Every structure is written in structure tokens, then in C-alpha cells.
Amino acid sequence: MVKIQELVELTGTSESTIRRDLTQLEQGKFLKRVHGGAAKLQGKLQEPSMIEKSSKNLQQKQRIAKFASSLIEEGDSIYLDAGSTTFEMIPFLPNKDIVVVTNGIMHVNSLLEKGILTYMIGGYAKPKTKALIGRGALESLEQYYFDKCFLGVNGIHPEFGYTTPDQEEALIKQKAMKMARESFVLADRSKFSEVSFAKIGNINESMIITDDIEDETLNNFESKTSIKVVTS
Amino acid sequence: MVKIQELVELTGTSESTIRRDLTQLEQGKFLKRVHGGAAKLQGKLQEPSMIEKSSKNLQQKQRIAKFASSLIEEGDSIYLDAGSTTFEMIPFLPNKDIVVVTNGIMHVNSLLEKGILTYMIGGYAKPKTKALIGRGALESLEQYYFDKCFLGVNGIHPEFGYTTPDQEEALIKQKAMKMARESFVLADRSKFSEVSFAKIGNINESMIITDDIEDETLNNFESKTSIKVVTS
DNA sequence: ATTATATTTTGATTGAAATTGAAAGTTTTT
């Protein structure tokens, strides 16, 4: 990782320029901005690990997660996607008679601890996101139908739809949406107007649950799908 | 576990910062705060029944597990059954080019931490044993062939074969054996001559790995299948 | 080719936000 001040001294240019260049490089997925400077990416496609994600915007995530959980009704069969935001839903899940299917390795234990009837799909265990993906996962998913499906994504764009860095994971999310009567995408504001590598589906295929969003952005989306903005 | 003072010296930052970072990591469920520092979270995730078993005959289990691991060769595809004895195999797994398929929910994390290529089968997550079972598990299993399969059982009997209390789990173990070229049952002496409810297979369908056994018992089995008695 | 006019890039400045370290007071441990 490099500090911004280092770059200033090294290049002899202003802090502003360094910042601008860094944000540009970040958009091009060449590095990641961190407080005080920038760090190199882990893999080819930028993908925050479970650890990195979990500690970020925790309160917003919990607010979103809490509302999402409130949508669940007695007797529902639920798909819970791997990922940190859906993970936060677990404490808020109703103690009703529900069934949860998940591909999140971190999720299972918490679900069981909460006494919830839980199924996992099979598949390749991806170390970074702790998600089950691949052929096995896809075939497993075909065994279940869901009333509601809760997904995390990396990008939401009015034209390009829902996206995520890993193609394989996109396939899973896609299939989960297909198998569900209703889909909900959980996303904080940072995901809006972003486009990641692999497409999951069109914007109108899911309802979006978010916590706080600019009016301008909201208008862009509202005509295309329904958005629930959670305010506490 | 780490002490806060250690981290202060190690990082050269203030105590306040360390504390803040630790609480953040705790919120993200990555560790547990304890008086004086922080500890790994594994303890809490392990359910009482699992802990109970784990602490019981731990040394024997580790001895058995270590030997079982030594059987694994470069390029092997392995099935690792849920259960405490097979769990102990993980630290001893060779860092070679192997693939592991498991139905043990506790096993996945450890496998990933060790950097092993891991697949899970799907299925119903049984709270008590933290195993994936049921129709989904069975169908998932059919996707894979194994070079070696390592199982835990509850009863080993020369006439009635391998048994376990849960019929569903028996089905899984059965199928895993079918899909493997070679099977290994890991069992301490307490399992011998026991018969549990659900039959997994006949005594000659697997090799038995144990640590210490009475000569009399040994004779009963030796004619029917091969037994490896591990002595350290 | 030269001048005039857009466009882009740059650097400085600003107030807001995040991070830090220290201090004061409380709880827990020994």
C-alpha cells in the first residue's frame, strides 16, 4: 500500500492530482482506495473479501437487513444469498415457521444457532466470499422453490441491471431469482450506478432495499423498479 | 488469543486504536473480546455436542486422524464425512494437490483456512451433528467420485457391520462409500462390537482405522476386513 | 500559421468526516 503523501513527494505534484488519479485508477479496478492512500487488489477482479465487507457500513447494513427480514411471513421458504448484508438479516429473522436455503458458509452456523430450519446448496467453496458456487450449486438450487429471495450485489445500474464481479456467483444469484416468486436486492448507496463484471439480471427483476439514497438517483430507478428506502 | 498490550507494542499505535479495531472486528464476528485482549471465535461456533465429543478421547482421535491423513496421496479426491474424528484430520492433511468434498459444516472453514480445494454437498443442515443430509445431499453426492472416503460411525460389529443412529446420515455415508474406490472408517475402541440403529454397510466394505483395541476383538474382525491399529 | 475560443487538467482552499491519542471515570480482576 502507498500513502498519498508519499506519492506527493515522489511525483512532486499536488495532493489533489494524486487523489484524482487514484480514484480514476480505482474505477478502472487497478487498485483500491483506503483511508490515507491506496492498496493493491487481491485478484484480477476487485472483490472485497468477507472480512473487509463485514466491518464496513455495519449500521446501514443492519438497518437494511432488519427491514428485509420484516418482509418474511409465516410459512415462507426463503433463499438467503451469501454476503455480509444478508448475513445481518439472520438476527432479525422471525421465529416463525420458515425454511431458509443458503449458499453462504458463514450463514449456516448462525441460522442453526437461531433454531431455523436450514438447507444448504452444494458446490465449490469459494474461499474469498465463503460462498458455494459452480455446477453443484446450480443443480442443487433447482431442487427448491422460494417464496422470497434475498440477494446482495455489487452494482446496480438503471440500464445494465444488477452485476457482481464473479461470473459463477452471478449464475447462482440469477438462478435463485428464477426459482423465487419475489426477489429483493439489498444494497447500500455505494452500489448504485455501479457496474461490475458479470450480469445477474435486469433492474426490473427485483425490488431494491436500500437505506439512504440521493433523490436524483432515486428518480432514475423509480420508474424502472420498486425501491424501498429504509429510514429509521 | 492476543493481549492488547502485545498489539500496542507490535503495531506502535495507541491502546485506544487497538481497542476500537478489536470491537469492530468483534462486530463483524471475527473474534471475541475477552478481558485483556481478544480470542478466536471458533469456540463459540462449535456447538456443545460437538465440543463434548471433541474433548472426549481427543488424543486418540488425533492419533487416528493423523494416520488416516497419511494415506492421502498427491492428486487424490477425498470425501470427508462430518464428525469429530474426521474433523481432526484437517490439520494433518497434506498440502498437496488434493480435492476434498465434505458434508461437515464445521469442516469447511477449517479446510478453506488450510487452503484446500473444497466442495460441499448440499442438503438439510442437521443442527445436532452439523452435517448435511437428506435428499439434496444424496443427489449432490452423485456428482462426485472419490479416491478415498473417510467416515465416522457409531457402531462396528463383525456381523451387523457399520451402524449409526440416524437413518438419513446412514444413507449419506452409504452413498459416499459407493462413490469411493477405497473407504476408511475411523473409530476409537468404544465403537467396537456396538450396534446402532441404521446400517451403513457390511464390515468388509471398508478398512478400519483405530488406535487401541483388545486382542480378542481384533481377532473377531481381522478375518473379515483389514484393520490398521495405530500405535504411537 | 496565428489568433481566439473551448475543453481539460491542475493546484489551492475550504469545511466536513474520519482517525487518533489522551484523559477522566467506571468496572473487573487479583
Add this chain to the structure above:
DNA sequence: AAAAACTTTCAATTTCAATCAAAATATAAT
């Protein structure tokens, strides 16, 4: 009761994003 560890609070510092004017560059017109 003393010591260590904890939480809470606050002020100082650093970093951040946004804005604006100057500089540099590109484009158009003569």
C-alpha cells in the same frame, strides 16, 4: 484495596470530497 483493563468523552490531527480559478492543452476560425 490496589492494579489492571475497560468505556466514554473530547480535542487535535489527518484525510476527504467539493469547489473554483489558473494553467495547460486541444479545437476552431481567420
